Amino acid sequence: MPEGHALHRLARRQQRFFGGQRVRVTSPQGRFAREAADLDGLVFRRAEAWGKHLIHRYTEQNVGPVDAGPMVHVHLGIYGAFSEEPTPMGAPTGEVRMRIEGDETGSDLRGPAACELYSPADLDALIGRLGPDPLRDDADPDRAWRAISRSRRAIGSLLMDQKVIAGIGNIYRAEVLFRVGVDPYRPGTRISRDEFDAIWADLLHLMPIGMRRGLIHVVRPEDDHGAPAYAVDRPRTYVYRRAGEPCRLCGTTIVWREMEGRNLFWCPGCQS
Template identity: 75%
Template sequence: MPEGHALHRLARRQQRLLGGQRLSVSSPQGRFAHEAALLDGMVFRRAEAWGKHLIHRYDDGRRGTAATRRIVHIHLGIYGTFREEALPMPEPTGQVRMRLIGDVLGIDLRGPNACELYTPDDLDALVARLGPDPLRPDADPEIAWRAVSRSRRAIGSLLMDQRVIAGIGNIYRAEVLFRAGVDPHRPGVAVTRDEFDEMWADLLHLMPIGVRRGHIHVVRPSDDHGAPAYAPDRPRTYVYRRAGEPCRLCGTTVASEQMEGRNLFWCPNCQR
């Protein structure tokens, strides 16, 4: 599943490619057909992200309170993808949930967990369920700190809980904990405020790099040597997907286990 930086990068790209254009909207697959008919011919005003959720905003091009506005909520999940095509677009193949055609290109959405019309109240309810998103300027770390400091759940679980911090996935979870030297099994109540602040500041530093570069970059320049990335096209990491390999800093074997159904990676020596 894409982590938060990928959704923010996607929102910025779609805003740049489609913003201000009157779109043709359809659902070749048919599962979004009624909603697509309501959107067809509307102006694409804005794309934005909250954590792992993508929001599209449309209006009918009129000004004032009489204007019709629509909101689309998209959650890609594990299999959802967008594909861009120059115009004229080829006939759709496969399960295209939503097709957007602008002035010079089109975008197909396939396989999302969710693609649905939202009301403003629906969007408010979604945002209320999410923790602060480090990539949004309105993110309030106090909300996340209260959730962490009052919980006996492991910090490794809390960081993956979108109700605590929105947008964090398995890679950022593993790497931020390693960089802070925090054992992922430690209960939230045992994490100090200084440790939390260090991890939050690290997210504010690392996630925008992911947005700019299009991939996660977590290894400090001084540590960027030794073993290669866990796969040729994947980011170099300290511990993520490196089970059984030597820690880049101390040489201890990187450990791995399942935590709440997700693979967890850590260095038993560096993270105490």
């Protein structure tokens, strides 16, 4: 499932392609046909992300408040993805839930966990159940700190809980905890405010890099040597998918364990 930086990058990309344009919206697959008909011919005003959720805003005209018209909520889930091609677009390939065609670019959405019309109340409910998103200017880290400091759950679990911090996935969870030297099994009640501030500050540093580059970069330049990345098309990591290999800093063997159904990686030497 894409982490939050990928959704913010996608929102910026779609804003560049479609923002301010009167667009054609269809549902070749048919599962979004009624909703697409309501959107077809409207102006695509804004694309924005809240954690791992994408919101499209439409209005009748390219003037006035952007919250005056219909919205589309997209959650990509594990299998969802957008593809792009120049307009005019060719015949749809595969199960295309939603197709958006702008002046020069079109985009097909396939396999999302959710693609639905949203009301303002729906959006308020979504925002209300999400924790602060480090990539949003309106994020309030104190909300996350209160949730963590009052919980006996492991910090590795809390960071993956979208109600605590929105947008964090498996890679950022593992790598940030390594970079700040925190054991992923330590309860939230035993995380100090200084440690939480270091985690939040590191997210504020790393996630914009991922958003700009399209890949998660976490290894500091002085540590970027020795063992290669876990895959040929991915940047190096400290612990993620490096179980059984020596730590880049202390040489201790990186370990793996399952935590609440997700793969967890950490260094027992550096994360005590």
